Amino acid sequence: MNNKYIDIVLNSDYSENVTYNHPDFPVYIKKEKLSHYPDYRAVSHWHDDLEFILILNGQMSYDVNGQKIFLQTGDGIFVNSRCCHYGYSNTHNECLFICILLSPLLLSANNYFIENYLNPMTLLPLEIVVKQNAHHFFKDI
Numbered sequence: 001m002n003n004k005y006i007d008i009v010l011n012s013d014y015s016e017n018v019t020y021n022h023p024d025f026p027v028y029i030k031k032e033k034l035s036h037y038p039d040y041r042a043v044s045h046w047h048d049d050l051e052f053i054l055i056l057n058g059q060m061s062y063d064v065n066g067q068k069i070f071l072q073t074g075d076g077i078f079v080n081s082r083c084c085h086y087g088y089s090n091t092h093n094e095c096l097f098i099c100i101l102l103s104p105l106l107l108s109a110n111n112y113f114i115e116n117y118l119n120p121m122t123l124l125p126l127e128i129v130v131k132q133n134a135h136h137f138f139k140d141i
Contacts, residue, residue: 006036008043014084016045018101026103034060034087034095041088049101051079053087058095060087 009017020028028049034040044063053062059072064085071077071087079085081104089095107118 004036005038006032006042008045010043010045014045016047018047018049020101020103026105028099028101031056031096031098034058034089034093034097037087040090040092042086044084044086046082046084047101048081049103050081051085052098052100052102053077053079054098054100056096056098058097059093060089060095060097062087 009019011017018026018028020026021030026049053071054076055071055073057073059070062069062071062077062085064077064079065083069077087095087097104118107114
C-alpha cells in the first residue's frame with residue numbers, strides 16, 4: 001500500500017482495530033485529509049468508540065448504516081458506538097477534517113453515570129447526529 005494512505009486495520013467482523021494517540025488513554029484525535037485514504041474513501045467499519053467528525057474545509061459524504069449524509073465546511077457529525085460507517089468523495093474532492101474517537105470507558109467514571117447516561121445513550125437506536133455549522137461547538141478543541 002502507498003505510504004501516504006491511512007490504513008484502517010479491520011478485524012474479521014469489520015470492527016476497526018483503533019490505535020489511540022497514547023496507549024494508556026483511549027482517545028484518537030487527528031486532523032486528516034480525505035485524499036489520504038485510497039480512492040478518497042475510508043473502508044466501511046465500526047468500533048465501540050463514539051466518533052465525532054468536524055469538516056474544517058471542503059466536503060465529503062458520510063455513510064452510517066446505509067444512510068448517506070452530505071457534509072461541508074463547518075458541519076459536524078456524531079456516530080454512535082457500533083454503527084457501520086465511512087467517509088468518501090466519489091468526485092475525489094479534498095476534505096480537511098478533525099476525527100475524534102472517544103472510548104465509552106472514558107465516560108464510565110461511576111456506576112450512576114454508566115447506568116443513567118452512558119448505557120441508555122449507547123443502547124438507543126440513535127445512529128448519528130448531524131450538526132450544520134458545528135465549528136462553533138468545536139472551537140475550543
